[in-house]
Amino acid sequence: MKIEYITLGAYLLVLMIIGGMFSRLNRNISDFARGGAQGTWWMVxxxxxxxxxxxxxxxxxxxxAFSSGPTFLVIYLANIVGLVLCIWIGPWFRQTRATTWADIMRERFNVGVEQISAYISLIIQxxxxxxxxxxxAVFTSAILEIPTAWVVIILGFIVLFxxxxxxxxxxxxxxxxQGxxxxxxxxxMFYLAMQKIGGISEFLGYFHDPRFQQDFKLIKDPGQFADNKFTWKWVIVIFVLQxxxxxNLGTxxxxxxxxxxxxxKWAAAWAAVLMLIGTVVWFVPPMVARFLYEPEIMALNxxxxxxxxxxxxxxxLLPNGLMGLMLASMLAATMSSMDTGLNNTTGVIVNNIIPRxxxxxxxxxxxxxxGLLLCRILTVVLGLYIIAIGLMLTYQKQLSLFDAYLMIAAVIGLPLGMPVLLALWIKHLHWGAYYLIIALALIPSVYFVVASSAYGQEWPIQDRLLWIYIFSAVGCVLSLPLWKRAKAAYRDKVKNFYVKMHTPVDFAKEIGESNDRFQYRMLGGTSLILGSLIxxxxxxxNSAAARWQIAALAGSIMATGALLLAFSRVSPKQ
Known part of the structure; x- marks a missing residue:
């Protein structure tokens, strides 16, 4: 277990060093909140x-994946389709020339919508x-046998730093x-899992094994799984939700x-390729675990x-010593979501709430x-606030705060997203439609929560979402006449928003400075160092085969670093 501690410690130290290396690029709020719109496609x-x-x-x-086979992969199929569509609409988002997503709410709707959405995000995020x-922290503490509270503090401070x-x-x-x-x-892991099971043909053969055939068929029968999950209705609604x-404009x-x-465009295409590869390599191992180790796993306490x-x-399956790196990968997956949320919230406060x-x-x-100093101070304050809430969740027996968050997210999460989805595609959507659509979408959302908590009525997620979509559509239709009553100034404002959104960015004129070489050099060098440490x-x-696996893993990371350094030499100077 000591090697896992050392691996994790070294990994987390690297993350903190990276933060220090890139601090020199921050000179204003735009740099801190969006990287000054200078990010290269591969990094973004x-x-x-x-x-x-x-x-x-x-x-x-x-x-x-372990319980039901490939059906749930519809979630990741939707991710891939969404990212492919972003090859088309991603440039629109960049061409809004906004600093934060809340800027877009103001320009597309009005200041009121900007402020309300900003304050709601400040509460929820x-x-x-x-x-x-x-x-x-719960997951990590169970593996490393460290108190959950200490894990909350350590991981929280590293992301904060x-x-x-x-x-x-x-x-x-x-x-x-981290990626x-x-x-x-x-x-x-994918390679070792396929090797263990005997290859692709053997893996696919298990899908026809009577022990797994019913659970692993693509579309399940109603009633086969709880809440009619993995049926055609579930698949379609979950795909649309994802x-x-x-x-939508909010993303x-x-x-x-x-x-x-x-x-x-390239950033969206790169993310889509990564998501496609990830969908395959992440979820084959749990299925292999079901086929080969089901009794042992189900017997876990x-x-x-x-x-x-x-x-x-x-x-x-992993060679000795690499379990710590696997745990680091799992930490990376969550920490990357946390740091993005922390940075986005700070940017909205400094760029949208405080100026008003x-x-x-x-x-x-x-x-x-x-402005930059305030960004740093607020990041610390928000980070400490997040750590404090995490500690409250750790020590509360009832977890009432956790339940409250889930209820708020369930009640208002999807309704809030409906008008910003429709506003991307419907140009003649009045700012009043934002409130009307949310109000109508909240009706079924609130009803489901009340019916569930007060009367014990259970509504599967696919039925909840379907009714929210229906009420949102009604709200959209009812709001359309508002556009005819809109003032000419507002109509012109919305028209200009869409014109700007479809006008290409001239980077040399609008931004000017490029630091591609710095990005290549810093991340290339860091990758080489990490590969060398591995x-x-x-x-x-370890066995000879396991050592070859470690060498291949380290070599792939070092090769990426070498490639980035090579690009740094041919990249234009700043």
Whole structure:
């Protein structure tokens, strides 16, 4: 177990160093909140990809693969389709030229919508980040046998530190490094799982084994799984829900850091390729675990044994010493989501909430230096707030705060997303439609919560979502006449928003400065160092085959670093 502690400690130290390295790029709020719109496609694309996964990928979703086979992969199919569509609409998001997603709410709707959506996110996002931190801490403490509270504090402070020092630059850079480690380890796991089961033909053969055939068929029968999950209705509704997360104005923030529309296309394409590969390599191992180790896994003394299927197989197959790296990969998946949320919330406060307050009390705008200092201070404050909530979740027996967060997210999460989805595609949507659509979408959402808590009526998620979509559509139709009553100034404002959104960015004129060479050099050098450190695992007692596997893993990371350094030599000077 000592080697796992050392591996994790070294890995987390690297993340903190990266934050310090990229701090020099921050000079104003735009740099801190969106990397000054200077991010290269490969770094932004990696960050988009990493922000979309968490440790739940290797626990809860692995459990679904273990229990029901490939049906749940419709979630990841929707992710891939969404990212492919972003090859088309990603440039639109970048061409809004916004600093934060809340800027887009103001320009498309009005100041009121900007402020309401900003304050709601300020309430929900920190609690959501704390919930992720708590869940990750519970998982990590169970493996390392460290008190959960200490894990919450340690991981929380590390994310806080590199997000505070490096801002959006550090978030993107650490996401790239974490994604590189994650892919290297999980591809090795995929290879070992396929080797263990005897190859692709043997793996597919288990789908026809009478022990697994019923559970692993693509579409399940109604009543086969709880809440009629994995039926045709479930598949269609979940696909639409997941796809919605990529094709609405609220997700434009993913592309605000990229240099221009062309880089936005490449970033979306790169993220789609990574998601496609990940979908295959992450979820074959849990299925292999079901085929080969089902009795052993189900006998584990934990609440939901299937959630440990990926980790159990890793313990059986990985060479000695690499389990710590696997755990680091799982940490990376969740920390990448947390750091993105922390940075986004800080950016919205400093760029959208505080300027409005200063305007109301007749104070001048913040200077670049003061704005950047405020970004750092607020990152610390928000980080400490998230850690405090995580500790509350750790010590509360009832977990009432956790339940409250889930209820708030369930009640208002999807309704809030409906108008920003429709506003991307319907140009003649009045700002009043934002409130009307949300109000109608909240009707079934609130009813389901009340019916469930007060009367014990259970509504499967696919039925809940279907009614929310229906009421949102009604709200949209009812709001359309509002456009005819809109003032000419508002119509012109909305028209100009769409014109700007479809006008290509001229990077040389609008941004000017490029630091591609720095990005290549810093991340290339870091990758080389990490790969070299992984070679130290060759000194662990292992078979010759296991040593070759470690060498291949380290070599892939070092090769990536060498490739980035090669590109740094041919990249134009800043």
């Amino acid at each position: 694309g990696s960050s988009i990809f990493m922000a979309g996964i968490s440790a739940f990928t290797f626990t809860g979703n692995a459990s679904a 920190p609690v959501g980040a704390a919930t992720q931190l708590y869940a990750l 590199y997000s505070m020092t490096g801002g959006r630059w550090a978030v993107m850079a650490t996401d790239f490094i 590189l480690i994650l892919f290297a380890v999980t591809v090795l 796809l919605q997360g990529y094709i 434009a923030g993913r592309f605000l850091s990229v240099k221009d529309g062309k880089h936005a 934990i609440k939901e044994p299937a959630t440990a299927s990926y980790a159990y197989l890793a313990q059986q 307050i200063r305007q109301w009390i007749n104070l001048p705008p913040l200077s670049d230096a003061k 070679l130290l695992f060759l000194f662990m007692p």
